[in-house]
Amino acid sequence: MVFSSHLFVFVYLPLALAAYYALPRRGKHLGLTLLSYLFYGWANPAFMLLMLFSTAVDYICGQVIGEVEPEAERTRAQRMAVTVSVVTNLSLLGFFKYFNFGVDSYNTLVTHLGLDAWELDTLLRVTLPLGISFYTFQSMSYTIDVYRGRSAPLDDVIDFACYVSLFPQLVAGPIIRFNELADQLRERTHTVEKAARGAAFFCLGMAKKILLANPCGKVADLAFGAESLGFWDAWYGVTAYAFQIYFDFSGYTDMAIGLGLALGFVFPKNFDSPYHSRSITEFWRRWHVSLSTWLRDYLYIPLGGNRKGKTRTYVNLFLVMLLGGLWHGASWNFVIWGGFHGVLLAAERMRGKRSLYGPLPRVFQMAGTFLLVTISWVFFRAATLPEAVSYLQAMVGWGDPRPEAALLSGVILAPYYLGTFAVAALVTWAAPQTWDWTRHLTPAKAGICVALFALALVAMEAQGFNPFIYFIF
């Protein structure tokens, strides 16, 4: 189920909110867990078993580890428990996310070596369970935090199942670490102010997703689906994709935060105007913050972080981004995308976290960062590596486009798409972010939220094109 669907908005959401508020306090987490499993199982009922399994393993491991002091020595059983948790979660993630990629890569290799007889049967394809990348990271963080002594284990299995399955952020984040939510699972408030802020977040998130991300996504789809395209169309297409992925993902996050508030939870910020960044280092402090901090705390720092010398720091940065790329998807394009960012981060670290264009005025630094990020989106969006290379060639004007490329302009330059593109640019660079804009809610702002929500719902009902990018990660 996606937030921007008829079923969610008009059936699931009202029933879920009504059920949640109708339940007595002691039953809220059980109710929320059941609602979340229904939400998750709607994509595929069998996936519920997988999440249940992951939850059970991590809960038991947490119980085995028990409450520990950060400095205390861990017992063999505690070490074993955290190992079982990490290995189980990574195995699930690895199998479901990378099995197909592994088989395809192996087959490509043996075919190139002329060993066709060694090819594996590609008929067996593994279906990627929805949101597995998010909830395995989230669930794993619980046992690691308990093991590190940063959190006490949860005794109530329902509370833990509720944390893992919490539907607002289950399938596309933000990745909420256990110790960010532990207190709220025990105690949280439900106020009309919180609900109003939540409604504002949800309205604006829906508007971002439906009114901006979807039309920009249509332009991007057409551009990336073309065999050949002209210079300007290529830039228009990839910039539209930059807007699509930002408004799609940050819009979803806004909706998740809004729903969380409606249920009394406060989730941390996941986007902080990333296209305002003046360096790639800054970009990763502003983009998908919950993932970048997760990777930093559970991967970069355990690898040694910046404590083992400069060279090791650069290698660690590169490795973390490479794995971050692979986390997004099982393809060489994501590896290259991650590696590209890793190289840029390492290069900036060499310059004391300053960008390569640091001396330029602020607006040029922002433009430079946006340019680099946009170029990297080509690898993120293109279906294959050759398609990414071909797209980059079009962006530098390499070779004459085929006559058929002229058709594309006739569709993507329609006033509706151009207008949406312009509004997306305006909102990206000239509008305040949701967090700031909704901090002081006036009647006028409330009216704008409601109007945008209504318009977004009208568009949602009318549009056939309603993808959600981060659902596949």
Added chain:
Amino acid sequence: MTTAHISEREAQAKAEIGHTTVGRGTAVGLVLAFCVIVLAGSLADGLTGRWAPAFSILSQGPEAAVGAWETQGFFAANRALLAKMDAFEEELEQESAVSGAVQRPFQWVLTAVGGAGNEQVYVGRGGWLYFRPGFDLVTGPGFLDPARLEQRRRSGDSWEKAPEPDPIPAILDLHRYLAERGIQLIVLPAPTKASIHPEPLAPGLDASVLPLHNPSYAAFLERLREAGVQVVDPAPELVRAARETGQPQYLERDSHWRPEAVGRVAGRIRETLCPPDPGSTHRSTPSRNAMAGPVGADLCVRPGSFARRPSAASHPGDLAALLRLPETHPIWPSQEVEIHQVLGPDGEIVEPDPVSPVLLLGDSFTNVYSDESLGWGAGAGLAEQLAYELGFAVDRIAFNAGGASATRRELAARLARGERPLEGKRVVIYQFAARELAVGDWTRLEYEEGEAREAPSPRDEALTVEARVEAVAPVPDPATTPYTQALLAMHLTDVSGTDEEELLAYAWAIQDRRLTPAARLAPGDRVELELVPWSTVSDELGSVQRLELGDPELWALEPWWVAEIDGMAQ
């Protein structure tokens, strides 16, 4: 440091969104307005009974899952349950009052003001509309590109098997089978509109580069011709005709060619079958009765006796309909065309002739101007124009949509059932929409002749049976197909009420762009059906888009038509 940071993030979150400056009245007003919007949609549907059919479908889920579990295990049960959940969601959206009220006006604004189409239709200048798969064929990657073929081969899921994307082996199989029986195959890809008339999308395009084609198209033609397959590519002629006459060869707001283009293509096929004698000023005309010798000689001996009668046809166009604009506020008027109905010697519109030496396999490019359900009149389609050009009626198997496999599959099924669809045939013309090259399922088929039935099937009575749905053809979203109707095939087992252990039946899947109850069936469902022999409805429904099951084992079964499902007439 990590702990500090986490605390900082949590604290920041709580400080920033945990505390909101908002007046009590504004907060209450905003929450109420939000609830009113969400509840308005729910109540509008829930209280008016529009949810009832959807929840009825959902309530069948557990039973279907249990049924599937008992016979096929866990994954089948999961699929059955998921099928019901998907059907529930589709039904909710289809029946929604909110959706129904806002969809068309919003699309009107998008198209009339924003110049944009929808997921299936693109808008060009001057009200020209383009069907997306045709546009994608021209602008997209080569359909024979190995990476593209591989990508499509891996595109299947637990609902629908991946298509066979390479058209060449499938066509060559048919060619070889026919050649062994002395039958010539002529392949006729109907060009997509964007190939012939790209100007409304690309006004500055140099006309000398037309027709536009997919990067693989030339290689496709070359490989077929190298293998000895005769290909009639009408694209250059249609471009030439458009240039010379100044008249479009395609309908502005429909995916099909104009009547003049159909006539030209029929003429071109005639020239292919009967090349002009260099020493003669007369054109040769094929012989209806000639049954031996090479095509182009003895087929082309006798003048025909068919006449053409002009008639007017008017329709908004299938693409305009697919845009789903308000019926009371169309952006464009209906388009009017003059069609030329072909009359036989008896003065009646010529009908397909089962004993003709020429068999036309086709899709909606064959049916347009012939099948009235397409909205452009009758008696003037490609089969009729061929009759006029050749001088004798041709046989025809044609379905709207699915040109990559529907007609080949029907041919194979008729052969498997012991019918003799190729008896006396000298030429098979295989027409399909060129867009099928990039999106069609080119499954390779085995053409195996079953035992001939001397007498018609003894089953000419209606049957009332109770059965389990073993398999049912997947049904597309009606918003994605330019046709308003479709039939689906279902495989029935565990049948009571007849001696047969299994049955193959067809039912309506889409009517007037709406999914029917049969479209909601899933494997594992038990149904009570009233069936009549397919032959009783084949004349009426023979050309309707058909959603088939892939299992060739089923083709030998004699098909039935579902007249009633669970007491409801179709």
